[in-house]
Amino acid sequence: MKIILSVQPIRFPMTGIGRYTLELARHLADIDDIEDLKFFGDEQFVDGLPTPGNSQSRPASVITRIKHRLARNPVLLDIYRKRVHKRRGRALSGKDDYLYHGPNFYLPPFPGRSVVTIHDLSVFTMPEHHPAERVMFIRKEVEFALKQATMLITDAEYTRHEVAKYFGWPIEKVRAAALAGGAEFYPRDAETTAPVLARYDLTPGGYGLYTGTIEPRKNLVRLLDAYGRMPLALRKRFPLVLAGYKGWNNEETMARINKAEKEGWARYLGFVPNDDLPILFAGARLFAFPSLYEGFGLPVLEAMASGIPVVTSTSSTLPEVAGDAAATCAPEDVEALAGLLERGLDDEAWRSQAIEKGFAQAAKFSWQRCAQETAAIYRSALAQ
Structure with missing residues (x-):
């Protein structure tokens, strides 16, 4: 398999989705039948994973503020989204022999098979618990991703069934890959x-x-x-x-x-x-x-x-x-x-x-298991 993984969510300080993306990137490298694993940043391929000091890792708070400011104006939001999609689509052209994975709700225009991780549906089912601009931005991006995606990934079986029902997707095209705690969490005296x-x-x-x-x-x-x-x-x-x-x-x-x-x-x-x-x-x-x-x-x-x-x-x-x-x-x-x-x-x-x-x-959960379950989803998407 030839895989492109978006590492754009890896921002510092680390968020939960950033941690998921980072651990997935590290452990997918150990999957035997992944012959080529490429990382895609904001709008271009990157040589390695983002770190706190490198150029492609703008702080999560900065990215969030930009998106929320734009989302307050629907016209500006659509202009921003179209420009970003155009640049990302241009960078990804000619890669249709790869599978693209968007680990944070979003997918760019992509000529090949793609999967996207939908972590939860709270902006759809509980919009009152989010700022209006966040709801608007994520909803638009998810709607675009659903038109692109070959399969959907969730973090849990509960969310898998919730997502399939809400969006009317066949349950077999929505798969769960459970997350895990990091190795840094253990008992200390x-x-x-x-x-x-x-x-x-x-x-x-x-x-x-x-x-x-x-x-x-x-x-x-x-x-x-x-x-x-x-x-x-x-x-x-x-x-x-x-x-x-x-x-x-x-x-x-x-x-x-x-x-x-x-x-x-x-x-x-x-x-x-x-x-x-x-x-x-x-x-x-x-x-x-x-x-x-x-x-x-x-x-x-x-x-x-x-x-x-x-x-x-x-x-x-x-x-x-x-x-x-x-x-x-x-x-x-x-x-x-x-x-x-x-x-x-x-x-x-x-x-x-x-x-x-x-x-x-x-102990039932591990990032190795998450990567293995995710790779199995890749295989299913490539077989469709």
Whole structure:
């Protein structure tokens, strides 16, 4: 097989889709029947994978701001999209003996077979949880990709069936290739984590943790409500630490976090560098991730691989990712969530069982497996 993989999503600081693209690129190189693997950047082929300092790796925040600014004006958006598509199509002409993979919802004009990864449908099914310009941009790009694609890839079986039904695609032309946690997520003792955690004024085993964007889809207001229902002494002993970028429509959530900080039972760290994130996971007492909707839910696996008990929701893909290793409840059930959080922080017998089950669940997923499943999808697309 001859494959072209878009590496445009690999931006720094790394996003979840950037991590997926990077790991896929690394592991596809080990697939025996891929005879040629080329990487395509913004508008041209690149010799290697982007790194934090090289020229083809503009920061993710810059790319996002450009797209969102253009998306506020439909006319400018269409002009931008057409110009970019034209340049990309010109660079890819004559490569119809290759298969092109767009790992981030999008496909350029391409003369050969192509596949695209649709990570989730939230801009279609939950547009109220995104800025209007993001919804407009992604919808237009996905609509174009669907006209181009030979097959679709999703991160989970739940999303596979959701995508097939929503877009009216035959289920056999939509395949799932599960993601995985990185090798950098593993248990660490207090002696190892303490120096890094001290920079954040945290102690090993002394906090509950949430990581991810601060935005409505993550259900953080209910998480704060649930944490606030626990005994004050328990909350102060294990404050809730939230780490991640401030996303869209976060005013209510940030106000609630600020109030909890003043009361002494919450901390907001903002963005945490990639090197520190595995330490933050390994040093936590509990990981809480009660999201309303996920295309996969990678932080759940990262926490489990780090030896941390997990409390998550029963929505979308999360039961598929968590298996029976996490404590789960409906994302809207604040009372049940509070009970699970309290048990996760205070019940040593449950914690021990959850940690062992978490290791077993996380071990079921690997980037090697993701690459192998993706390569199998390539073979099916090339056979059509």
